[in-house]
Amino acid sequence: SRTEPRGSWSSGSSDSDGSWASLYRVVLLGDSGVGKTSLVNLFAGVQDKDVPEQQIEDTYERTLSVDGEETTLMVMDTWEAEKREDNWFHNYCMQVGNAYVIVYSITDRGSFESASELRIQLRRTRQAENIPIILVGNKTDLVRCREVSVEEGRACAVVFDCKFIETSATLQHNVTELFEGVVRQIRLRRDSKEA
Numbered sequence: 001s002r003t004e005p006r007g008s009w010s011s012g013s014s015d016s017d018g019s020w021a022s023l024y025r026v027v028l029l030g031d032s033g034v035g036k037t038s039l040v041n042l043f044a045g046v047q048d049k050d051v052p053e054q055q056i057e058d059t060y061e062r063t064l065s066v067d068g069e070e071t072t073l074m075v076m077d078t079w080e081a082e083k084r085e086d087n088w089f090h091n092y093c094m095q096v097g098n099a100y101v102i103v104y105s106i107t108d109r110g111s112f113e114s115a116s117e118l119r120i121q122l123r124r125t126r127q128a129e130n131i132p133i134i135l136v137g138n139k140t141d142l143v144r145c146r147e148v149s150v151e152e153g154r155a156c157a158v159v160f161d162c163k164f165i166e167t168s169a170t171l172q173h174n175v176t177e178l179f180e181g182v183v184r185q186i187r188l189r190r191d192s193k194e195a
């Protein structure tokens with residue numbers, strides 16, 4: 001089976017003995033300035049002992065060992081890569097992810113509202129699919145500038161049926177946990193499909 005291409009994008013399946021890592025595409029969404037690039041840069045450097053694999057423009061690939069199992073995430077920070085008038089590229093982003101990380105800044109209520117809109121758009125685009133979505137409130141270090149409370153973030157995640165975490169890219173707080181959470185959410189769905 002080693003001559004076969006690595007796990008397909010949609011299923012991320014690995015062979016039965018799990019001898020190579022599953023591969024999943026994770027798309028970062030969110031307003032400009034909320035910290036997407038900062039988060040993905042930390043992801044890219046999270047496990048320095050790993051040999052960096054490939055970096056294609058704004059896409060970062062790393063293999064994470066979570067709960068004793070390896071999973072490769074390709075994280076795409078391309079949401080703002082193309083300033084197109086038409087929505088082609090955003091629609092493309094909405095289609096290609098195996099999981100989504102929707103980021104807002106806790107210091108910017110507008111970005112929190114955008115996050116809800118993105119969640120709605122995603123649900124519309126990927127209606128029938130139960131794709132993992134993590135809502136991320138970033139910049140928790142800016143305590144005095146907070147405009148969105150933890151409770152609001154959590155409540156929003158409940159309403160929109162996604163996971164929730166607050167992070168600080170600056171303090172490197174909860175960033176590893178965020179991407180490990182993505183892996184666990186992907187596995188939960190994979191395992192329930194197999195059951």
Ligand code: GDP
Binds near residue numbers: 036
């Ligand atoms: P993007 O436009 O969503 O990719 O956001 P960037 O990663 O480029 O970050 C925008 C600005 O916010 C930069 O000046 C970052 O240094 C800053 N930033 C990102 N994350 C944090 C954070 O957790 N705390 C603070 N204080 N600043 C942050």
